[in-house]
Amino acid sequence: MVGIDIVQISRISGLREKFGEKFLRRVFCDDEIALIKSDETLAGFFAAKEAFSKALGTGIGSECGFLDIKIAKTPKGAPFFEISSNLKTKFNIKNSALSISHDGNFAIAAVILEIGDI
Template sequence: MIFGIGTDIVQVSRMTALLERYGERFPRRILTGDEFREFSASKQPAYFLAKRFAAKEAAVKALGTGFKRGLQPCHIGVGHTERGQPFLEWQGRANELVRLLGVGRGLLSLADEKDYALAFVTLLTEREDIRSDLKSGERALNPHKLPDNGSEGHGLEERG
C-alpha cells in the first residue's frame, strides 16, 4: 500500500549559485558521506547536487514531515543498484522516522534536463493502520505529531 508520494524540481543554476557562494560547505551540509565522495569526483557538481537535493525534498514530502524535528537533508541518501537504478538510504533521524511511521520500501526516480533536475518518490508500507482519512486528509498516524528530538529546521542554517 502507498504511504506517501512526493516530487520536487530544482533549478540547476540555484545549485551553481550556492556552490559559488558557499563552496564545499553547502554540499557537506546536505550530502551523506558517500554522496559527498561521489560529489567530489563528479564532472557536473551542480547537476549532482540538484538531483540529490530534489530527491531529499521529494522524500520528506512523501514522508509528510518536511525537514523538521531534527530531520536534515544529510539523513537521506541516494544510492544506485548495479544496474544504475537509484534508491533511498535512510540514516540517523530519517531511519528513526521511517521505522516509527512504518515505511517499508521507497521508490525513487530521478531526471535532469539542461536547467532542471526532478525527483519522484513513492513510499510503501505494509501497515494497515496507515491510511488516509478522507475527511481530514491526515494519516491515521500523523507525522506532524511525532516526538520531537529538540531540533528544528532543514539543516541548511549555519551550524556552530
C-alpha cells in the first residue's frame, strides 16, 4: 500500500506558532520533537504521518492516531517508522518504508506499507 502527502511548510510552522507546545504534543512524541530542528523537518514529519495514514486507507482519526506512528532516524539520518504494536496487529503491518523531502515552500513524504493477510 502506498501513501503520499505534501504540505506547505509555512502552514505547518504556522500551527506551531499559533498553538505552540500543544500542537507539537498532539502530533509528536518527545523523541520526535527532539529530532525537529527546522520548520522543514517539522513539515516533513507531519507529511510522513499523514502519508502513513493514507497508505492504511484510514486517514488520521480513531483507527490511526498521530501518536500511533513514531518517526525515528538511522545513524546515517534516514527516517523510518516505529509503529505501535496495536496498529501493527490491527492492520497486519509487516514492513514499512519512508522517504521525506522538502524544497522551496513544500515538504513531501512517500510511504510504502507491506500488509500481510488480514
